Amino acid sequence: MGIFEFVANNIYYTVPIPVYVAVLVVLLCQVFRRIFISRRPSIMESTPLAHKTSDLSHYILKSDSCPALQVTPDTTYSWRDKPQEVPREIKPGKYFLTMNIRKLDPNDYIIFDERFLSEYRERQAIIENVGPGKIFVADPSDGGALDLCEETLVVTVDFLVTRYPSMFRKTERGVFCIDAGEEYDLVTRPWSRHPLEITCLLSGEDHILIRCCDDGTLRVAAVGLVYSLNIDWRSFIGKELGSIHKDAHVPFYESALQKSVDRYFQKLPPDKLISRANWLTQVGPELRNDNFPDKYLELVSTLPGNTITPETIVNDLYIRVERQAMRKLPSTNGVVFKFRVYATNIWDLEQEEGIPRRFADHIRGLPEPILRQKHCLECADCILKAMDFMAEQQEKEKFMNSYD
Template sequence: MAYTDQLLSTPTAASAVLFGIVVMGICIVLRLSHGRRAMQQPPGRAPLAHPGSEKAGGPCVSQEIYKTPTPPPYPDWSVVETKPLPYRAFRYGPKYQMTMGLRTIHPHQWIELDNQFPKYHADKAARIEERGDKCVKTAPEAFDAAIELLEELTDYLPARYPSLYKRTHEGIDNLWSGESFNIVERPLKEDPMAICARLVQDDLAVLLEQPDGQYRLLAGSILLAGFWRLSDKFGMTLSDVHTSGDVPHFREKLETGMNKFFRRMKCDTFHARNNYFFQVDDCLGWSSSMGDEDAQEVVRGTAQKDKAIEHHWFRSERQTLRRLPKTRAVVFTIRTYLVPVTEMAREPYVPGRLASAVRSWDELLSNYKGKEEYGAVLLDYLDEKHKEQVDNGLDLEKEDEVRSYPW
């Protein structure tokens, strides 16, 4: 990703003075104008101005902040009929490319819900009840950012999914579950990140920039992560979150670019990325392959090796990143999908491409993804299914005509 820095030539001393006087006058007018707008904000909402905020993603010179556009209703969305989108975010080998893998999405596509919402809602509610602040937590300095995220969801969801959510004067109603959430009362009935968690199928993480330029994880609801614990990562910098999890090649290939990207993120540009893993159990909240969730140290290797293919599950994530306009926090959404490998391998082109992708992992990535537990059984099965598809007339030359990444 390329960035361009524009340098301004230095004005003469006289023109600099004149320029400064003009800018001061404009700033006074704008501050007075902002003061009037701030007094007009509805109760419970933060004032519009925030130092360093942006309008349309650029530097804020007018003291107005970016307003997330109201999305249109998701076409024909139904809590019963709308199936999860089939993300298949893997590419052919022979070489695995370690990149951030970001793509730009429209703000309307921020949150995706489907007919698995009831299961995710129930699983999250149970884990909030059972595990509390091990999975859901907001640092005091991140409270405003968590509230802003809650406000953004409260505005977005009823517009995008009107058959599921209704906007109210106090907050938002879930028409399917009968829940009503008051987001303006203080104190709130529970952590704002817990309320956010109940509204969507995604896990959520909020990172705030620190005086040293580092971003720290200071609010989150990580309930269905499968492999990592919020209690381990809370308060860490973005780099430490990755290095503590032994993300392969992070230091040499990702760290510098990721930190630059975070600092330059604009409010009006939303991003998404996908990744994938495998596990040999169907546990959405916490995979048994990682051992006891409450163990002092989480390590792989506790799962039975070479289990039958019926126990292999393809676990993938759709992550989005955006900057909140008022608090300037960066929000991760992490939607997890869990699909049986035997089901996915029936899709045209998938078994051959997936087998090629798995074979492209180097040793570090293979260890990180736990390939030793399932690799032999998985690859034998995918090879068999790929051969069946080719024998039945699958035209490998036409794959690019029927699919595009990350589908």
């Protein structure tokens, strides 16, 4: 008699009855849990066609602050005393394609500096001029897209009133931005402002909200892009993240990174924050700017009497950096991809110790497709001349100071 046949014939003797009971209880708990969750209303239920007070306001105004994150309040924080610190996550040497992400301290999820109020007003002006309908867009075919927008607002407000009580405070109907002197209504429906508009204004950052689909893909569900170039982002709504990178001609993404990125964000826990930095080049200091050097040179080359060359364009060249932060939303299971934009004139890099040399070595290690994607292929040689010059000046000054 085989072992399996013996166990089958003597199952009632070999397995105690309490084990059957325990298994049955576990199965019943799982069934009831699934039924309960499927019928439970969202804490951010929205009714765009009728005025009402939703559960969102109760969640923001009554809940414990930042339940998923360990955030330390900074009661004396003053953005006026904080100089702008641009991330320079540049690696000299040979280029290696990686996600290049790192763990982010929850206290640094949103940061402010001396440009807070000026950028806040600038964002307001851009929104009024361009129109919020072209900047803040949610997928109309995705019934949960608005929930993603609302939960993003929840976690943003929750963080701000906890981390920066000297700048933001809760009110009976929402949140008050103390330095701007403005209160945002988070109670009345339909929304007087798109929830992503409030999020982008208060945080000073642009947002892309991504749906983690059951088939393992990531799809863009909503965008709030104030500073992110003067193009129509509505065509990106509903598309797979991989398809967007493909349309944008991001080198090597589809072949080397897409599966890893999709899998990583599907498994990302809500209490883990990550960050990375990205850079490219632009002409002029405006943050809402699509004057890329290669396209700009191509455009002005057709103008009569044009004297702009790759050499002369360097004086007007700015390094555009995105400080990116990502997290998983605890309720809707979407991904928040947000970023703050900085623009630094290339010659101002001389004020940053060691950066010109690192940038020069970094650019020399980049393959041609990456230089093209960063819009600096046409003027890369001129950029290197400027970087090398600044690096030599810094090194001479350091050498002279060592003898003082």
